Amino acid sequence: RKEVEQDPGPFNVPEGATVAFNCTYSNSASQSFFWYRQDCRKEPKLLMSVYSSGNEDGRFTAQLNRASQYISLLIRDSKLSDSATYLCAVNSGGFKTIFGAGTRLFVKA
Amino acid sequence: DADVTQTPRNRITKTGKRIMLECSQTKGHDRMYWYRQDPGLGLRLIYYSFDVKDINKGEISDGYSVSRQAQAKFSLSLESAIPNQTALYFCATSERGTGELFFGEGSRLTVL
Numbered sequence: 001r002k003e004v005e006q007d008p009g010p011f012n013v014p015e016g017a018t019v020a021f022n023c024t025y026s027n028s029a030s031q032s033f034f035w036y037r038q039d040c041r042k043e044p045k046l047l048m049s050v051y052s053s054g055n056e057d058g059r060f061t062a063q064l065n066r067a068s069q070y071i072s073l074l075i076r077d078s079k080l081s082d083s084a085t086y087l088c089a090v091n092s093g094g095f096k097t098i099f100g101a102g103t104r105l106f107v108k109a
Numbered sequence: 110d111a112d113v114t115q116t117p118r119n120r121i122t123k124t125g126k127r128i129m130l131e132c133s134q135t136k137g138h139d140r141m142y143w144y145r146q147d148p149g150l151g152l153r154l155i156y157y158s159f160d161v162k163d164i165n166k167g168e169i170s171d172g173y174s175v176s177r178q179a180q181a182k183f184s185l186s187l188e189s190a191i192p193n194q195t196a197l198y199f200c201a202t203s204e205r206g207t208g209e210l211f212f213g214e215g216s217r218l219t220v221l
Contacts, residue, residue: 008149032208043199043212044152087151091208096167099144101151 001026004090006100013107017078021103023088024070032091033064033071037084038102044087047073078107112136115200115213123221128187130216132200140203141183142210143167143175145196152199158183190220 006023013019025033033050048055050062050071061074071088085102092098113134122128132141143155144167154167156175164175172194174186187194200213 004151034209036210041215043214044210045212046209049209089208089210096154096157097208097210098154099152101149 002100003027003098004088004100006086006088006103008101008103010104010106013078013105015078015080015107015109017107018074018076019078019105020072020074021086021088021105022070022072023100023103024068025088025090025098026069027090027092027098028066028069030069030090030092032093032097033062034089034091034097035060035062035071035073036087036089036099038087039084044099047086075105078105080107080109083107111214113200113202113211113213115198115216117216118214119217121219121221122190124189124191126190126220128190128218130185130198130200130218132183132185132213134181134200134202134211134213136202136204136211137180138202138204138211139180140205141177142201142203143173143183143185144199144201145169145194146199146215147196155185155198187218190218192220194218195220 035047036044037047038044059076088100142157144152158177198216201210
């Protein structure tokens with residue numbers, strides 16, 4: 001079993017839709033959680049950190065469920081520009097961050 | 110200018126050749142990393158460095174070596190490249206106390 005798993009998708013949604021991604025992790029000692037966005041052939045860029053209490057940044061909401069060991073990302077009112085691959089990342093302390101393989105999102109007009 | 114700069118951005122080489130990928134950063138971060146990305150496998154950690162005196166193997170270090178020449182520079186070498194090292198390589202940095210990574214633009218390596 002991979003340490004961090006994501007549904008690869010692709011998710012194809014119309015503009016304005018709400019879409020949610022989940023990411024599961026296997027190490028219960030994991031301490032920090034992140035969502036990154038990666039455009040085609042570009043570097044990953046931090047989208048948001050995921051806090052225990054959940055956090056929201058505009059149309060994006062991230063949640064952490066430690067009991068079930070997953071994090072989620074909710075995108076409301078999807079825009080064409082949201083089309084990208086979304087990577088979840090989990091840090092177990094120290095310097096080792098493990099990435100999921102990514103979930104591809106296509107938002108169509 | 111990018112805060113984390115990788116060179117070369119693209120490289121095609123032949124099996125058995127020695128290749129060096131270079132990374133420099135202006136973010137002032139102590140921690141630097143090398144990852145490789147393959148389709149369907151995500152990002153995998155090759156090596157990481159806490160500071161110039163500290164080098165650590167990641168999950169896939171076989172066939173690679175690194176050098177931390179200065180706080181701002183971290184290079185990755187493939188002593189004898191093989192085709193399954195064809196991948197997109199990313200350098201990243203982070204600040205002490207956070208897990209947030211800042212990536213360079215990537216180096217696409219093709220080994221024929």
